[in-house]
Amino acid sequence: xxxxRVNLTLLAVVLLAxxxxxxxxxxxxxxxxxxxxHVDSVxxxxxxxxxxxxxxxxxxxxxxxxxxxxxxxxxxxxxxTECGKLISFMLPGGRILHIQPRAVEGGMIAMELVLFQGAxxxxxxxxxxxxxxxxxxxxxxxxxxxxxxxxxxxADNGNSLSSVPTASVNDH
Amino acid sequence: MAxxxxxxxxxxxxxxxxxxxHEMQEVARHxxxxxxxxxxxxxxxxxxxxxxxxxxxxxxxxxxxxxxxVDARIRKLRLPWRERLALVFxxxxxxxxxxxxxxxxxxxxxxxxxxxMTPLTRNYFNSNRQAxxxxxxxxxxxxxxxxxxxxxxxxxxxxxxxxxxxxxxxxLESNIPSVALWSAPQDGTTVIWLPEQQQ
Numbered sequence: 001x002x003x004x005r006v007n008l009t010l011l012a013v014v015l016l017a018x019x020x021x022x023x024x025x026x027x028x029x030x031x032x033x034x035x036x037x038h039v040d041s042v043x044x045x046x047x048x049x050x051x052x053x054x055x056x057x058x059x060x061x062x063x064x065x066x067x068x069x070x071x072x073x074x075x076x077x078x079x080x081t082e083c084g085k086l087i088s089f090m091l092p093g094g095r096i097l098h099i100q101p102r103a104v105e106g107g108m109i110a111m112e113l114v115l116f117q118g119a120x121x122x123x124x125x126x127x128x129x130x131x132x133x134x135x136x137x138x139x140x141x142x143x144x145x146x147x148x149x150x151x152x153x154x155a156d157n158g159n160s161l162s163s164v165p166t167a168s169v170n171d172h
Numbered sequence: 173m174a175x176x177x178x179x180x181x182x183x184x185x186x187x188x189x190x191x192x193x194h195e196m197q198e199v200a201r202h203x204x205x206x207x208x209x210x211x212x213x214x215x216x217x218x219x220x221x222x223x224x225x226x227x228x229x230x231x232x233x234x235x236x237x238x239x240x241x242v243d244a245r246i247r248k249l250r251l252p253w254r255e256r257l258a259l260v261f262x263x264x265x266x267x268x269x270x271x272x273x274x275x276x277x278x279x280x281x282x283x284x285x286x287x288x289m290t291p292l293t294r295n296y297f298n299s300n301r302q303a304x305x306x307x308x309x310x311x312x313x314x315x316x317x318x319x320x321x322x323x324x325x326x327x328x329x330x331x332x333x334x335x336x337x338x339x340x341x342x343x344l345e346s347n348i349p350s351v352a353l354w355s356a357p358q359d360g361t362t363v364i365w366l367p368e369q370q371q
Contacts, residue, residue, distance in 0.1 A: 133338030
């Protein structure tokens with residue numbers, strides 16, 4: 001009986017050590033505490049009004065990807081979340097974008113994206129986005145043009161920030 | 173005055189001295205006057221002597237032999253596996269058993285640690301997960317080209333964008349029958365295009 005008690009105690013110690021090792025491994029991999037997300041909603045149309053001056057950082061990219069003559073910024077939203085925590089962005093036209101980062105590995109942020117039209121999901125995708133990279137989702141109609149959603153993500157290595165997903169909106 | 177039938181029931185205990193003092197006196201007074209009961213008492217006494225002599229002649233087992241016999245009978249019974257295992261470990265006397273058990277537990281923990289917890293293993297599994305992506309459908313279009321159709325209605329599309337892309341897409345599902353995906357060659361920006369259907 002004494003031998004069994006000794007074994008059980010040893011097993012508990014070993015399991016605790018393994019758990020501690022798991023935690024230290026996770027910490028050693030530098031898992032970021034925060035994912036910063038930037039969502040720009042742009043309306044593209046052929047009204048020959050040029051590119052919105054507030055899209056100065058994006059105009060080259062938009063022109064290289066699309067052939068519209070007018071690009072107008074509707075809203076800019078910044079959000080912060082963590083791996084495993086879902087964050088949602090309200091988009092023009094009653095659309096909602098859900099983003100749930102999964103992990104950060106090798107300079108890429110794995111995430112799930114779901115775009116809703118009201119309660120109806122339009123698209124669901126799993127992807128890995130380069131840190132500081134941009135993904136563009138477009139196509140839905142809005143007003144007289146097409147809605148183009150630019151989604152940027154970057155991972156912070158800080159660990160002292162709030163764990164609550166938040167999004168701030170700049171409507172234009 | 174007690175009857176013979178009552179006294180005869182008390183003769184055995186009387187012979188063994190197990191009656192109360194007043195009962196002993198009553199039986200003794202009756203025996204002094206009743207030869208039948210006196211004869212019966214003699215018979216009881218004779219039977220008792222014979223039994224004691226038989227017990228003395230019989231060979232009873234010693235306490236050690238008795239214990240071993242009981243132990244042997246118990247061993248013949250089928251025990252649950254846990255108790256059998258416990259008996260085996262208990263049989264290993266003292267520190268040898270404890271040390272061996274500890275070694276087994278430590279070895280198991282070490283194996284678990286190596287195969288489940290180490291970053292090397294984690295990387296191995298990650299590389300295995302990423303491997304199928306290379307065999308997935310790839311889309312390479314240049315700017316100005318017509319985007320290719322990828323997803324059909326309610327059919328999941330598994331796609332991956334080219335090498336310089338900023339995004340690797342492993343799953344894309346949409347109810348929209350013609351979803352397009354391409355990436356810009358200049359900066360690798362990936363585009364998912366969801367054209368709305370005409371009502």
